[in-house]
Amino acid sequence: MSPGGAARGRSIADQAERMVGWLKTVTGEFEIPDLYVVGRDDWDAVASFPVYGMPHEAPDRIVVGQEPAEFWDAVLDSIDPFLSRPDRAELVRVYGDPVTLGGFADLLVSHEIGHYLHPVADGADPTSFWLREMLANLALQGYVSEMEPSLEETLLTVVQVCWRSTGSSWQFTELTDMGRATDGDGANYVWYEFGLQVLTKRLWTNAGVTALRRLIDLLSGPAPTQDEAIAAIEALDPGVAADLRQWPRFVS
Numbered sequence: 001m002s003p004g005g006a007a008r009g010r011s012i013a014d015q016a017e018r019m020v021g022w023l024k025t026v027t028g029e030f031e032i033p034d035l036y037v038v039g040r041d042d043w044d045a046v047a048s049f050p051v052y053g054m055p056h057e058a059p060d061r062i063v064v065g066q067e068p069a070e071f072w073d074a075v076l077d078s079i080d081p082f083l084s085r086p087d088r089a090e091l092v093r094v095y096g097d098p099v100t101l102g103g104f105a106d107l108l109v110s111h112e113i114g115h116y117l118h119p120v121a122d123g124a125d126p127t128s129f130w131l132r133e134m135l136a137n138l139a140l141q142g143y144v145s146e147m148e149p150s151l152e153e154t155l156l157t158v159v160q161v162c163w164r165s166t167g168s169s170w171q172f173t174e175l176t177d178m179g180r181a182t183d184g185d186g187a188n189y190v191w192y193e194f195g196l197q198v199l200t201k202r203l204w205t206n207a208g209v210t211a212l213r214r215l216i217d218l219l220s221g222p223a224p225t226q227d228e229a230i231a232a233i234e235a236l237d238p239g240v241a242a243d244l245r246q247w248p249r250f251v252s
């Protein structure tokens with residue numbers, strides 16, 4: 001951790017430890033690297049993602065921001081013109097006024113840990129890209145649903161509100177373009193993650209640990225084609241597969 005960040009580092013590390021403990025009971029042993037919780041001044045030296053505070057994983061480290069990150073404001077700004085009055089009220093009810101997504105962002109270390117459940121695959125393959133993100137979201141969803149259900153509202157409210165508030169104003173919207181959406185201020189990429197989280201919540205509810213293990217298998221062999229990946233998910237949850245085929249035309 002960066003100087004002055006001991007309390008924050010401890011709290012993220014504690015959450016990571018709870019996640020790893022739960023996940024190993026479901027999937028068996030797996031290796032995770034060191035966790036870095038870093039301030040703004042140290043970000044560029046440690047991170048492999050340029051946008052400050054965007055949690056991410058690398059072969060040898062998990063990197064999380066220590067201070068509140070502006071890109072969450074970019075996400076909120078991107079949906080602001082499209083918010084219905086009830087959705088605006090819902091954001092305030094769950095995240096306060098002004099809306100701050102710190103509590104939501106703190107959960108994302110569990111997503112990063114979910115990336116270590118399978119061997120590192122070719123980062124350029126567009127199907128493997130969204131499938132890897134879906135697995136990490138499924139691990140996060142499973143952890144929150146099973147171990148910290150009181151935080152499910154914190155996890156899903158901004159996800160669902162954002163997904164139903166936008167859809168037409170992004171540079172990238174095709175499912176297979178998710179990997180290209182990492183450029184810019186991060187909001188377009190977060191929109192993809194939110195769409196996958198909407199589907200992942202349903203996948204966990206309907207198929208749970210079976211889905212988690214199936215996605216790990218899928219990512220541990222040769223890269224599946226888009227049709228093969230969606231067909232595998234169809235066997236777990238036909239509704240989620242149908243929505244993947246018509247991405248992004250489904251509602252949260």
Ligand SMILES: [Zn+2]
Pocket residue numbers: 111112115132133136
């Ligand atoms: Zn991820």
